[in-house]
Each structure stands twice: as C-alpha cells, then as structure tokens.
Amino acid sequence: MTAALAAPTLDGLPLTVGLAGREVLVVGAGPVSARRAGTFLDAGATVRVVAPRVDPAMADLAARAGDRLVVVARHFTPADLDTPWMVHVATGDPVVDTRVAALCEQRRIWCVTAGDAALGSARVPARTAVATPAGLVRIAVDSGDPRRSVRVGRHVARSLATAPAGLRARRRPDAGWVALVGGRGDDGDLLTVRARRLVHAADVLVVDGAPDPGLLAELDDDVEVLEVGTDLPADRVARLVAARFASGHGVVRIAGAADLAAESRHLDGVGVRFEVIPGVIEGGA
Structure with a gap:
C-alpha cells in the first residue's frame, strides 16, 4: 500500500507590502543586493545601502537612481536600524548576516536574509x-x-x-477600454493570443452573429455578449461600444477589417480610445 502524503504546512503568510515612500535598508552591496535594491526601487521605496565595498552593479544602480538610493561605504552598525521599514541583508559573511537578522528580530523589523532564508523573518518571492x-x-x-x-x-x-481565464477585473476601473479585434467571433481558434487575453478580460463581447460556443464556455456567466448582425450600420455598432465604454466597461469587438475600419472612424469621432488587434489570417482583420 502506498503511504498517503502528509498535508503540507505553511511557514509564512504571502503578502503584498506597500513600500512606496518607505525606507528599505540593504546591508551588503554585491550583485544579489543590487538586484534586490532594484526590486525595492521599482516598488517605490527609498533605499539605503550600507557596505564597506560596493559592487559595480550597485554603483551603476545608485548613479541611475539619484537620491532614491544612498550608498554608505562602511560596516553595518545597530543605529542603521533606527529608520527602515524593512531590511535586506546579503553580505556573504554568515556571522554578519546572523547578527543583522537577530537585531531586526529584537526591533520587530521584517528582515530578508538572502544567504540563508531561515535566518530572516521575510522572503522575496x-x-x-x-x-x-x-x-x-x-x-x-x-x-x-x-x-x-x-x-x-x-x-x-x-x-x-x-489560456487566460480569470483575468477579468472584478472592481470597476476608473475608465473603460475598447479593443477592436480582427477575426471571426464564430471561430475562437482564429484569434491571436493577445486577442484571447483581451476577450477573457472583457465585460462586453460584441460579435457578428452567434459567437463560438467554445469561446463562450470559457467566459464568466455575467459577461454581456452582443450579437449585432452583419447588416447593422457601423455607426450603430460604434454607439453600442461607446455606451459600454462610457460606463467603465471593457469591450472587445470582433469583426472583419472593413467593419472595424468603419466603426473605428465613428469611435474616433466621439473620443473613444481603442486598441486594434490584427487578425491571424489574411482578410480576417
């Protein structure tokens, strides 16, 4: 008999941490620290680096980051923990890394230890x-x-x-969006990867005639599907799209090149922003 696998245990709670405008202390200035410092800068943090030696990658990052990244060329001291919200340590010296992690624990400061994740109180995923x-x-x-x-x-x-299921926004954004997709709504296999991703993110799908049942089966039940028919004038279709856009909805319109060209002119005329996604077959866009 095969033994059942033990249920996994979680040793941490994944969180998204807001670092914008907050200080992160980086102890150590090697290549690993430079990569992580770049990550913290991308998250909006200000970064202070403390290290007796500075890797060229860190020096280059500091030159590009301006006053958002300050390098202090000396060894770490406990006073360095007076201001940061979070600490990253990667000195290459286990004794120093352990000391910094222990001091962070005493002061209740989240600490990432790159050399030995078990020493720290946080990890960067x-x-x-x-x-x-x-x-x-x-x-x-x-x-x-x-x-x-x-x-x-x-x-x-x-x-x-x-297979971009689940990408649709659940909280209504500040503004709607429109994508004009070249192709046929009755054949989802002819949509590009980009087009399928947009379809799965849309609140409203506008197609000529009956859409592909397989494509419909992938969508949320509350996605609005408008079958407009090939004989509906371009200005009428554009008004439908513009009304959904004005309500803050994401709209994907799938049609051939001629229809999209005519409808885009009407959308331009009423100030609707849109993206054009060409089709995958000649004449399909």
Whole structure:
C-alpha cells in the first residue's frame, strides 16, 4: 500500500507590502543586493545601502537612481536600524548576516536574509506579471526554493497567455477600454493570443452573429455578449461600444477589417480610445 502524503504546512503568510515612500535598508552591496535594491526601487521605496565595498552593479544602480538610493561605504552598525521599514541583508559573511537578522528580530523589523532564508523573518518571492487593460496581474511564487519558484512563475505566466481565464477585473476601473479585434467571433481558434487575453478580460463581447460556443464556455456567466448582425450600420455598432465604454466597461469587438475600419472612424469621432488587434489570417482583420 502506498503511504498517503502528509498535508503540507505553511511557514509564512504571502503578502503584498506597500513600500512606496518607505525606507528599505540593504546591508551588503554585491550583485544579489543590487538586484534586490532594484526590486525595492521599482516598488517605490527609498533605499539605503550600507557596505564597506560596493559592487559595480550597485554603483551603476545608485548613479541611475539619484537620491532614491544612498550608498554608505562602511560596516553595518545597530543605529542603521533606527529608520527602515524593512531590511535586506546579503553580505556573504554568515556571522554578519546572523547578527543583522537577530537585531531586526529584537526591533520587530521584517528582515530578508538572502544567504540563508531561515535566518530572516521575510522572503522575496519570484515575481512575474500578466498585462490586462485593467492593469497588471502580478504573480508571486514562494516555494522556499528560489530557482523552482522562478520556473513555476514563468509556467503560470505562459499558461495565462494561452489560456487566460480569470483575468477579468472584478472592481470597476476608473475608465473603460475598447479593443477592436480582427477575426471571426464564430471561430475562437482564429484569434491571436493577445486577442484571447483581451476577450477573457472583457465585460462586453460584441460579435457578428452567434459567437463560438467554445469561446463562450470559457467566459464568466455575467459577461454581456452582443450579437449585432452583419447588416447593422457601423455607426450603430460604434454607439453600442461607446455606451459600454462610457460606463467603465471593457469591450472587445470582433469583426472583419472593413467593419472595424468603419466603426473605428465613428469611435474616433466621439473620443473613444481603442486598441486594434490584427487578425491571424489574411482578410480576417
């Protein structure tokens, strides 16, 4: 008999931390610290680096970051913990890393220890993102094994690119969006990867005639599907699209090139922003 696998235990709670305008202390200035400092800067943090020696990668980052990244060329002291919200330590010296982590624990400051994750109180997960009209969907993976986490994150991103279910925004954004997609609504296999991603992010789908049942089956039940028919004038279709856009909805219109060209002129005339996605077959866009 095969023994059942034990239920996995979680040794941490994944969180998204707001670092904008907050200080992160980086102890150590090697290549790993430079990469992480760049990550913190991208998150909006101000970064202070303390290290007796500075890697060229960190020096280059400091030159580009301006006053958002300050390098202090000396050894770490406990006073360095007086102001940061979070600490990242990667000195290459286990004794120093352990000391910094212990002091952070005493002061209740989250600490990431790159050399030995078990020493710290926080970890930086592998990260990737999928773009949607309503904003980025950020994916973070933490397995305790950084290289495995990176591979899993990339796999998830690739999967969402080809089967983009679940990308639709649930909170109404400040403004709507429109994508004009070249192709046929009755054959989802002829849509590009980009077009399928937009369809799955849309609140409203506008097609000529009956849409592909397989494509419909992938959508949320409350997505509005408008079958407009090939004989409906371009200005009428454009008014339908513009009304949904004005209500803050994401709209995908699938049609042939001639129809989209006519409808785009009407949308331009009423100030509707839109993206054009060409079709995958000649004459399909």
